[in-house]
Amino acid sequence: MSKDYQDKSFIDRIAQKQQDDRIRTIEMEKDVVLQVKDLRKFFDIPIPFETTWFMIAFVGAIVVFAFNQIAGLGLIAGIIVVYFTLPRIPPFNKRPKVAHLKAVDGIDLKIKKGKIVGLVGESGCGKSTAAKTIIRLLEPTSGAVYFKGIDINRLTSEEMKEIRRHLQIVFQDPYASLNPRATAHDIIIEPFDIHGVASGDEASYKVLTLLKDVGLAPHHAYRYPHEFSGGQRQRLGIARALALEPDFIVMDEPVSNLDVSVRAAIIQLILDLQKKMGLTYLFIAHDLSLIKILVDEVNVMYLGKIMEAGTSDEIFESMMHPYTKALISAVPIADPTKRSKKIFLTGDIPTPINPPPGCKFQTRCPLVSDICRVEDPPAKWYTNSHVAYCHNIEGGEESPEFFAK
């Protein structure tokens, strides 16, 4: 089965269902592989009902019980009844039962074919959640992800299976994401089985080709994950992601756990494969020196929102946002002659649970003013690809169309 044929049948089938309200489609620009619109992912964290008073009352009831058994029993029963009914009686039922952890709070991305798009930020900024939500490993709270013009979040699991083969992911920790009881061969052949692409000798032959592509030897096929070194395991993870010839791969910190010398080799492999197969990557990392040399476009994320986006040159040479400036200046440069004056951010990253209104960066921002605590920052466009979200930076246009003329 050729790849074109599969794509065509898939698009056709979706097109037939166009009348169906469920399917949402848009007209996509020609070279855009994936478009993300206002994607949000909140996690609900239950807030337990206040138990302190209940406990005090309960201990009191036990003391009463010790002196007068009947009255004590009645009291204990009463407290239990109150504890379970109180949260349902006004005004106590107004109390929120869950807190929202806004891991991803409205991000937009346009990923063009053959490009490496970077998503950077500190730990806890939501970059991994964003990646998983984009390929629908997590269900988004709201927003849309368009692949080939179709919003994948509205598809049924049956339809989604067809899409999955085009959207793959490589995880940070290959040891945690490879089945320890399966050999390399079994791990790579599994996608073929699931999607019915190949079987028997043909599948085995494909496995060997894939192993070769990622720099492993044929005799590695019957080894288990624990028998590989960290770098080899990551190669195996990449081979699995490549098995179904995807269009788009999310690289979720693929080299963060590796030693420097191994890291360079994996980066080389990722780049070689991209050139050879015309792949498109969303590359997630916190190492900015790596992002700088690797990616074409950079999105800087902070607490679930994108602070600044642009091409690699725009972000690293003429960044506008105060957070980007601080982040880039904080990166240690491997050249002792270039020790630079750093911008220090005070404080730590606040928790993303029930964040304050306005700009997410307000608690650490050197430029903070009153408006930042009230209003969401506006987009300021500096070129048709470079945008920063901040109240207090100079210049910028309201929309990218300004530069189109």
Next chain:
Amino acid sequence: MSRPPEDVLLEIKGLKTYFFTEEGVVKAIESVDIEVYKSETLGLVGESGSGKSVTALSILGIVPDPPGKILDGQVVFHGQDLRHLSDADMRKIRGNQIAMIFQDPMTSLNPVFTVGDQISEAIMLHQKVSKKEAKEKSIKIMSLVGIPSADERVDNYPFEFSGGMRQRVMIAMALSCNPELLIADEPSTSLDVTIQAQILELLKATSEEFDMSIILITHDMGVIAEMCDRVAVMYAGYICEIGDIMIIFKSPFHPYTRGLLGAIPRPDAEREDLTIIRGAIPNLINPPSACRFHPRCDYFMQGLCDVILPSIIEVEPGHDIRCHIYTEEGKAWMQKHGQQREIGKIPIGKAIN
């Protein structure tokens, strides 16, 4: 740039530490020679498993025993060999004159005591002060390392601090007795870049203020470049190159140092410039013979590197290298085989072959 011998604060000579495990003897440190000068920051860099942390533990004599054992070598601090001190005398030096901070502050802080208690403990152990004075001193040192409202935070438990703040508490504890030498084992590795910058700046500022030497252990060449005066590159239990930071980063002489520097994205590098050190760090139960880097080396000399361990050569004052390219045996080999193994001053980042 070498400094007079009276400036040496700590001298490690021929240190050898093995771990006797059930699988076999792990030859973690074979021979390490380092000098640490007064009020300098020395970087100790290498891949994981190269023996950086074991070197630090060996200096303080806190290698877990069993399975670890320091078999040979001297650790000379202020003219006395720390290895021959009694446990009681060693305890007076540890935490007082030589302090250490670890990579993961959560595992090295006691979760059931307040941070104030833990900092005071170190102070009271080494100085004759009352509990109250120790607490006052703790508050002072906590505000010095940049913990806001230290007088309230002193009664908090470690879990109430964020990662960066915990590392500040560790630094406060280490600084509480004005040590002359601070060993920082990956102090910023588990932190975010913006927090890392804060912690490194704090270390730099306090080392100047207290006139303290630092041994900074890290695998991040960027951190080394930002922080250190000199750098020692370690591989599989040996120091392969040691020298001034400017020289090492500009024109490293050892093939491994070149590999390390080529493997990281340098500020002006392009995608294609990343070079690879082939293979992986060896298993130290059964390490390669002689020069342990020879199976991965681009300059391997058959019949020499795998047979004779290169001795330490001082190529310029204060710049020592352990590699056959610079030894007499190596020069003889090159002449005999008519092959040149020259790496002098080619810029790194470009492919070597």
